[in-house]
Amino acid sequence: MPIALPAAPLKDNREKLLERAMSRHQYSGDGLIEVLHTAQELYGFLSVPLLKTIAHKLRLPPSRVLGVASFYHFFSLKPKGEHTFVVCLGTACYVAGALGLVETLEHRCAKAGTTSPDGKVSVETARCIGSCGLAPAVICDGRVLARVAPHGLDEELERIGVE
Amino acid sequence: MTVEELSEMQAQETERQQKLQNRLLCCTAAGCVSCGADRLRHALADAVAAQGRSAEVEVCGTGCMGLCSRGPLVLSAADRRLYGNLTPEDAPALASPNALDRQHLAACVIDLDGPFFARQHKIVLANSGRVDPEKLPDYIAAGGYQALAKALTEMTPRGVVEQIRESGLRGRGGAGYPTGLKWELVAKQPPAKKFVVCNADEGDPGAFMDRSVLEGDPHRVLEGMAIAGYAVGAQQGYIYVRGEYGLAIQRLQNAIKQAEREHLLGNRILETGFQFRIDLRMGAGAFVCGEETALIASIEGKRGQPRQRPPYPPESGLWNAPTLINNVETFANIAPIVVNGGAWFASIGTASSKGTKVFALAGKIANTGLVEVPMGVTLRTILFDIGGGIPGGTFKAAQTGGPSGGCIPEQFLDLPVDYESLIKIGSFMGSGGLIVMDDSSCMVDVARFFMEFCMDESCGKCIPCRTGTVQMHDILLRITKGEAGPEDLAMLQSYSTLLRETSLCGLGQGAPNPVMSTLKYFPQEYEAHIREHRCPAGRCQLTGRLEEATA
Numbered sequence: 001m002p003i004a005l006p007a008a009p010l011k012d013n014r015e016k017l018l019e020r021a022m023s024r025h026q027y028s029g030d031g032l033i034e035v036l037h038t039a040q041e042l043y044g045f046l047s048v049p050l051l052k053t054i055a056h057k058l059r060l061p062p063s064r065v066l067g068v069a070s071f072y073h074f075f076s077l078k079p080k081g082e083h084t085f086v087v088c089l090g091t092a093c094y095v096a097g098a099l100g101l102v103e104t105l106e107h108r109c110a111k112a113g114t115t116s117p118d119g120k121v122s123v124e125t126a127r128c129i130g131s132c133g134l135a136p137a138v139i140c141d142g143r144v145l146a147r148v149a150p151h152g153l154d155e156e157l158e159r160i161g162v163e
Numbered sequence: 164m165t166v167e168e169l170s171e172m173q174a175q176e177t178e179r180q181q182k183l184q185n186r187l188l189c190c191t192a193a194g195c196v197s198c199g200a201d202r203l204r205h206a207l208a209d210a211v212a213a214q215g216r217s218a219e220v221e222v223c224g225t226g227c228m229g230l231c232s233r234g235p236l237v238l239s240a241a242d243r244r245l246y247g248n249l250t251p252e253d254a255p256a257l258a259s260p261n262a263l264d265r266q267h268l269a270a271c272v273i274d275l276d277g278p279f280f281a282r283q284h285k286i287v288l289a290n291s292g293r294v295d296p297e298k299l300p301d302y303i304a305a306g307g308y309q310a311l312a313k314a315l316t317e318m319t320p321r322g323v324v325e326q327i328r329e330s331g332l333r334g335r336g337g338a339g340y341p342t343g344l345k346w347e348l349v350a351k352q353p354p355a356k357k358f359v360v361c362n363a364d365e366g367d368p369g370a371f372m373d374r375s376v377l378e379g380d381p382h383r384v385l386e387g388m389a390i391a392g393y394a395v396g397a398q399q400g401y402i403y404v405r406g407e408y409g410l411a412i413q414r415l416q417n418a419i420k421q422a423e424r425e426h427l428l429g430n431r432i433l434e435t436g437f438q439f440r441i442d443l444r445m446g447a448g449a450f451v452c453g454e455e456t457a458l459i460a461s462i463e464g465k466r467g468q469p470r471q472r473p474p475y476p477p478e479s480g481l482w483n484a485p486t487l488i489n490n491v492e493t494f495a496n497i498a499p500i501v502v503n504g505g506a507w508f509a510s511i512g513t514a515s516s517k518g519t520k521v522f523a524l525a526g527k528i529a530n531t532g533l534v535e536v537p538m539g540v541t542l543r544t545i546l547f548d549i550g551g552g553i554p555g556g557t558f559k560a561a562q563t564g565g566p567s568g569g570c571i572p573e574q575f576l577d578l579p580v581d582y583e584s585l586i587k588i589g590s591f592m593g594s595g596g597l598i599v600m601d602d603s604s605c606m607v608d609v610a611r612f613f614m615e616f617c618m619d620e621s622c623g624k625c626i627p628c629r630t631g632t633v634q635m636h637d638i639l640l641r642i643t644k645g646e647a648g649p650e651d652l653a654m655l656q657s658y659s660t661l662l663r664e665t666s667l668c669g670l671g672q673g674a675p676n677p678v679m680s681t682l683k684y685f686p687q688e689y690e691a692h693i694r695e696h697r698c699p700a701g702r703c704q705l706t707g708r709l710e711e712a713t714a
Contacts, residue, residue: 032464037406037445064465071466071622072447074406090368091562091598092525094612127450127616128368129407132525132596133194133231133532144197 014042022057029060032068036075045076081115081122083160085140090128092135100150108162164425165434166312176304184219185241192227192378195234203235206254226379228292231532245273278548279530284537286519287495291379296414299421302382308427310498314390315435323394324350329505331517336362336490337593339582348477349395352485357397359388360488363404366450367565370596372521373491375533377411381418387494392439395487400441403458415443450620454668455488468624469668492521512538516581526598529554539579556601564593566613567673569680589680605700606685607692610678611639617674628671631662642692645705649693
């Protein structure tokens with residue numbers, strides 16, 4: 001069955017970089033996860049047209065590509081906000097009160113796992129970022145914040161302009 | 164590079180380092196970096212340059228020094244002094260040749276002969292905090308790749324397997340399968356395509372040992388894998404590393420490139436006929452991929468779902484070829500065993516558990532960080548002598564083994580820690596996360612937390628795990644909300660048995676462990692929630708109505 005390509009093909013050099021990632025794996029289905037990593041890095045998230053393109057190029061059924069993309073937590077099928085907070089909910093952070101930080105963020109920005117309606121902030125939780133010595137830890141836009149006090153996120157929220 | 168050139172490089176680099184007046188080693192592991200280690204390191208380099216001593220004093224980054232709670236850490240090699248809790252403003256004093264300038268830093272000095280360091284025995288972490296993980300000559304100066312050279316030039320593949328067997332090393336990923344036996348199984352498969360896989364998908368919440376080893380001493384893992392490849396007859400290795408471990412990935416990529424350039428990996432390693440390549444595969448956040456058959460599926464680009472065993476991976480693994488899968492810490496033990504011999508390693512530890520174990524200390528403990536102790540030391544030594552005890556609270560339980568492990572109560576503090584004794588008391592060695600809880604933690608809530616984890620991470624392939632974890636979580640949630648009745652405890656017991664006996668892989672089989680161990684050692688907490696409608700730790704909000712619950 002022919003696979004419909006996305007209506008508006010992706011034009012910039014991201015397309016080329018993605019192509020390169022696929023050719024590095026000889027367009028083999030074995031490289032699917034690596035290709036999805038690259039695609040997410042380039043586009044921020046994995047849209048359905050993007051997944052279809054990848055399925056087509058790697059000669060895989062779209063169901064397999066969507067199946068893999070939705071299986072792993074690391075892959076996001078929805079666009080992310082301008083800023084991202086990842087609250088670690090590993091055991092050490094959990095016993096150090098990380099849930100309170102999630103509540104703060106949910107109260108002020110968005111429910112965990114979602115993005116605020118204005119597209120400004122995404123709130124996520126992680127299963128352990130391996131920084132247990134720094135519990136509770138929060139990753140804000142890629143930076144690890146250590147031993148975050150209950151009001152420790154206020155400053156960050158102010159910096160990115162959350163009311 | 165030939166074996167002679169390797170020794171030459173070792174001598175040259177050692178001589179260069181000895182000629183220096185001082186080396187300032189900055190811990191640049193993830194813990195210290197998030198406390199500003201990068202800025203401190205730059206400030207030190209600037210201070211050294213400003214004093215015009217760049218030729219005599221070297222500032223370099225290292226892997227984890229262990230005492231994460233005091234970061235950022237700097238070790239001054241010349242006078243063997245370790246400083247902690249530093250700021251970039253301290254840089255000029257630290258770099259100064261005049262000891263008087265450092266007087267005001269006395270409070271930052273950490274006693275290297277204190278129990279935290281003195282009670283440890285470092286094999287896996289021997290280089291961590293001493294060598295720069297981004298510089299190959301540094302690793303070589305510390306004796307790196309000598310084990311590979313010895314294996315390739317003085318030993319037969321069989322001989323290597325024999326040494327590993329003699330050492331008594333057991334898999335450090337948690338289950339403790341004898342490493343030598345596993346290697347032998349792969350080695351005796353008919354010569355054809357074989358693979359060596361390093362499991363660096365450290366998913367247990369509360370565990371960061373593998374991360375620290377990869378970040379602090381990546382070449383050690385590569386060397387261990389190459390030796391394994393020689394011993395079992397494989398030419399290709401994969402490291403399956405968690406996608407979340409950005410720094411570890413970067414350092415591994417860098418290390419692989421350096422090793423390939425010097426012919427320590429790739430074709431004609433050390434000018435011998437042996438070839439071995441290592442590629443990275445990034446995980447994508449699925450806990451179940453720590454299970455070996457799920458990990459294999461993930462490397463093949465599929466959903467990480469386990470399959471029925473046998474056949475075990477040593478017979479049929481990656482792309483149906485014989486595959487050796489070991490954990491990061493296991494591979495990190497290989498080079499010292501090859502250099503010093505299996506008998507040396509077997510002399511450390513207990514009768515059935517040899518060598519050392521790295522633990523990640525976290526939770527309610529003074530010295531959070533990374534420690535390595537000989538097998539068989541007591542939990543009390545680890546937590547109170549090395550860990551410094553529980554600040555402002557009383558010890559309630561130590562959790563080992565992550566979501567497949569259990570909570571160890573106070574009565575077992577004097578138990579020697581090894582594989583067997585932990586299983587005997589309903590816990591599990593696991594990969595080495597050790598989380599300390601004091602009386603502010605509710606054990607029912609902890610059990611619920613782990614069950615939620617297993618519920619989310621269940622891959623959905625087998626029904627006992629997929630639906631059993633949901634049912635168990637539901638009961639635990641109702642207990643913490645004060646909505647459960649006494650019959651729910653019996654139900655929990657029966658689900659536990661069901662999951663343990665009928666799940667396909669270790670995730671489902673181990674999922675009931677936290678529940679069973681807390682039920683066994685802290686039954687009064689469950690009773691208090693159900694019958695008295697209160698949470699002894701004051702953590703749970705019991706909003707359900709008492710009459711409803713006990714009716």
